[in-house]
Amino acid sequence: MILGQVVLNGFLVGAVYALFSSGLTLIWGMMNVVNFAHGDFVMIAMYVAFVVFTALHLGPAVFVPLAAVLLFLLGVLVYFSLVRHVMRGPMLAQILGTFGLALVLRYATLWVFSANFVSLPDNLLGPVVTVAGLRLEPSRVVAGLAALTLTIGLHLLLTRTALGSRLLAVAEDRNAAMLVGIRPDPMQALAWGIGAACTGVAGALIALFFYISPTVGESLALIAFVVVCLGGFGSVPGALVAGLLIGVIESLSAFWIGPANKDVVVFILFLAVLWFRPQGLLGKA
């Protein structure tokens, strides 16, 4: 039974990993830009949740949508003020551009909130319920299910709507999209907005049960990169499967060999997959 508990917890965290990684894979797939500030976007969203809760005493029904909107705006702003310009430069400019942004966000947060770890109360969404021997923490269950729904929603947005067709068209062939009258700029800004909004929701959700600190983005960014590489660049379903997988593997390895070593197992498996399937699990060769 305890194994079931471990897998369940991993699955629920994995769903949140999948959501913020989907944002990274969307931006990556759309314009071949690696957003090194992605983890720090998640961190900002966590602080949005923290501030809304501590200052305004409002719960996730407010801070999750608010974080989504704020991060969407941050994503659009970053696209127009930074990404659009560094995209014209060499690859190194893109890397240093978003890496610099990551540092700015991280140290600005450090300045405002200090390096202290903070967290939201454990039972923000109510007490633990035990169902058939499984401990269900409401914060984890809500976060996991909401993240799962939104990740699937993002996939449907991309594959089933006219807007999604336009986004994919710009991603696949910018010139051909322009020739049918699509302006790539608003589409790419939208991709940044949506990608960042994913981190907004994911960050606010994960804040329900995860410690919050200015440097938490580092480890989350690393997870996002592993998820995107495993799932295949640009693939939201890939990110979903890989995110859940990483969540479960992490949880199982923490259980079997100790929490301090869980990352080692994840990265060894990651290297193994890249060795045998460099295009990712669901990626196209």
Next chain:
Amino acid sequence: MTEGSAAGAHADKELLAVHALEAGYGKIGVLHGVTLRVAAGEVVALLGPNGAGKTTLLRTLSGLLPRTAGEVRFDGRDMRDAGPREAARAGLVHVVEGHRVFTQISVNDNLLLAGYDLPRGERAARVDEALSFFPEIAAKRLDRGGALSGGQQQMLAVAQGLVRRPRLLMLDEPSAGLSPVLVDRVLDVVTRLRAQGTAVLLVEQLIDKALAVSDRVYALAQGQVVLSASAAETDLHHRLERAYFGA
């Protein structure tokens, strides 16, 4: 801007007028003062050796590439600073080389995307109209673009252009990579478009096939027009050869 008498045939109305056009990539000039015209409803072949600037000319006309000098008028409108969106909306439609279609979405979605800014009902009608030219791909409406054969993708690329109901359709080497039968199928569409009054600017390497469907021909070499002739002229092959080699 119309040339000829008001009583002149429909085909005498000037549609595209390019004057002393220069364009290139960065500091490298490719077009060095191109001047040409296309009348409404006319099929014009644009021939020339590799590297002559044919594709660059089409890219400049459709607004993908900024021009550095010269004038472009389309249907009387100044198109010097028009981007691809304005060109496409004015009816100046460019089908790029190499049957580029959106591989991840269905044939139907590819076509809907080509007319994404049109009202819903109008768009569906245009998609049906474009597909009526290509029964082969009409049968594969729900297949992904990437699942089509090269020839079918070329047909889809042309059909995407037709959704915009172009006044001038610019086709860049539609025969590239196609079997002779498929080349005929695609070029047959040019003839049908001409019959319904759509002008076509056709870039082709298959000179005889291009001439067979064209009214007039321009030859481009080293970024300049080196020959302008009627497609029906005899001895055209020799004149083309001489024009290419600057003799």
